[in-house]
Amino acid sequence: MQTQLSCIIFVCMRNTVAKQAILEILYKSETALSQTEVQQILPQGFCNRVTIYRVLDRLVKENLIHEITNIDGVVKYANCKKCNKNHSHQHLHFSCENCNTVTCIKSVEPQFDLPKEYEIKKINFMVSGICPSCSR
Amino acid sequence: MQTQLSCIIFVCMRNTVAKQAILEILYKSETALSQTEVQQILPQGFCNRVTIYRVLDRLVKENLIHEITNIDGVVKYANCKKCNKNHSHQHLHFSCENCNTVTCIKSVEPQFDLPKEYEIKKINFMVSGICPSCSR
DNA sequence: TTATTTTTGCAACAAAGTTGCATTAATATT
DNA sequence: AATATTAATGCAACTTTGTTGCAAAAATAA
Ligand SMILES: [Mn+2]
Ligand SMILES: [Mn+2]
Ligand SMILES: [Zn+2]
Ligand SMILES: [Zn+2]
Numbered sequence: 055m056q057t058q059l060s061c062i063i064f065v066c067m068r069n070t071v072a073k074q075a076i077l078e079i080l081y082k083s084e085t086a087l088s089q090t091e092v093q094q095i096l097p098q099g100f101c102n103r104v105t106i107y108r109v110l111d112r113l114v115k116e117n118l119i120h121e122i123t124n125i126d127g128v129v130k131y132a133n134c135k136k137c138n139k140n141h142s143h144q145h146l147h148f149s150c151e152n153c154n155t156v157t158c159i160k161s162v163e164p165q166f167d168l169p170k171e172y173e174i175k176k177i178n179f180m181v182s183g184i185c186p187s188c189s190r
Numbered sequence: 191m192q193t194q195l196s197c198i199i200f201v202c203m204r205n206t207v208a209k210q211a212i213l214e215i216l217y218k219s220e221t222a223l224s225q226t227e228v229q230q231i232l233p234q235g236f237c238n239r240v241t242i243y244r245v246l247d248r249l250v251k252e253n254l255i256h257e258i259t260n261i262d263g264v265v266k267y268a269n270c271k272k273c274n275k276n277h278s279h280q281h282l283h284f285s286c287e288n289c290n291t292v293t294c295i296k297s298v299e300p301q302f303d304l305p306k307e308y309e310i311k312k313i314n315f316m317v318s319g320i321c322p323s324c325s326r
Numbered sequence: 327t328t329a330t331t332t333t334t335g336c337a338a339c340a341a342a343g344t345t346g347c348a349t350t351a352a353t354a355t356t
Numbered sequence: 357a358a359t360a361t362t363a364a365t366g367c368a369a370c371t372t373t374g375t376t377g378c379a380a381a382a383a384t385a386a
Contacts, residue, residue, distance in 0.1 A: 067332080067333095068331090068332055068333065068382080068383050068384070069383080069384095070332090070333065070334085070382075070383070071382090072333085072334080073333090089373085089374085090372095090373085101334075101335085102334065102335050102336075103373095103374095104334080104335070104336080104374090104375085104376095105333080105334055105335075107373095107374070107375080108333075108334080109333090112333095123259060123260070123261050123262070123263050123316070124259070125259050125312055125314045126259070127259050127263035127264065127265060128263070128373095129263060146302060146304065148304070148308060151311060159304065162302050162303065162304055163302075164300035164301060164302035164315070165300060165301045165302070166282060166298050166299075166300035166301070166315075167298065168282065168284070168295065168298055168317065169322070171322035171325065171326075172284060172317070172319060172320070172321060172322060173319045173320040173325055174317050174318075174319045175287060175318055175319040175320070176261055176317070176318045176319065177316070177317050177318075178261045178314075178315075178316040178317075178318075179300070179302075179314075179315050179316075180259070180313070180314040180315075180316075181304065181308070181310050181312070181313050181314075182310075182311055182312045182313075182314075183308060183309045183310045183311035183312065184308070184309040184311070185308060186305070186307035186308060189307065189308075189309055190307075202353090202362085202363080203363080203364095204351080204352050204353070204362090204363055204364065205352080205353095206351075206352070206363090206364065206365085207351095208364080208365080209364090225342085225343085226341095226342085237365075237366085238365065238366050238367070239343095240343090240344085240345095240365080240366075240367080241364080241365055241366075243342095243343070243344080244364075244365080245364090248364090264342095
């Protein structure tokens with residue numbers, strides 16, 4: 055199977071059991087998950103932990119998921135359900151200090167004017183605090 | 191010496207050689223620095239690497255420096271020269287993929303409207319790409 | 327069915343950060 | 357200035373997280 059990536063690169067990635075299982079976990083999850091969290095959700099011994107790292111990398115390359123770096127430095131992954139085609143993730147992410155979840159706030163895209171001498175490639179907007187369900 | 195922090199906590203932190211040296215490095219630096227980078231700037235064997243971690247933590251608590259989590263997950267530290275009193279760092283940070291520097295863009299504060307059910311405690315706005323000096 | 331190429335498991339490694347504890351250094355007290 | 361108090365440091369050991377090389381296994385192409 056060939057998947058077209060950002061109108062430039064063609065990759066040929068295989069549809070493996072591990073890939074399907076990990077992608078399903080991310081699509082069912084309301085929140086973004088780290089490698090560790092994916093591992094904890096998968097059945098014990100389902101696959102090697104290295105495989106999870108590699109599958110997540112592949113899914114990002116295939117534009118099926120996107121990467122979010124949390125304020126604590128941990129990388130989390132979220133599905134790309136309603137992402138625009140150019141895969142730019144300008145939307146805000148909220149990290150709850152209480153329940154430790156990271157959520158895509160797709161409705162909020164911060165506005166900013168960076169001098170055009172800066173060439174923007176990636177955006178990572180994180181806000182942490184207490185989420186609605188933890189604060190009530 | 192007692193320093194008042196965010197109008198609430200009083201701490202008693204000592205003015206040590208390591209603290210002075212590390213703070214001076216951060217105040218002289220145009221860019222934010224990681225623990226590793228601070229270590230590389232300090233003279234060989236100046237102090238233990240654990241001490242650098244602990245001094246950086248202390249300087250953050252004293253509101254003398256602020257923490258920035260880079261897109262690659264590495265935590266960088268920058269001085270607080272022109273920071274407002276409540277120590278909120280709404281300004282943008284730019285990470286150059288080429289020269290690997292992280293710079294505070296204090297003039298740019300992204301605007302966003304997060305529903306008030308979210309209680310905001312920390313903000314970490316990162317944009318990565320190519321910085322002006324690398325692109326010319 | 328066979329050939330080709332990607333993916334996986336495993337072990338070993340590396341980097342980054344943390345912890346406990348004895349020693350040292352800074353500051354407060356006398 | 358001497359002493360007492362407590363914070364800071366060095367060191368070693370440990371943990372956590374992520375990476376790499378390579379042989380075996382699995383997926384896809386032929
Ligand atoms: Mn997102
Ligand atoms: Mn800054
Ligand atoms: Zn929460
Ligand atoms: Zn640069």
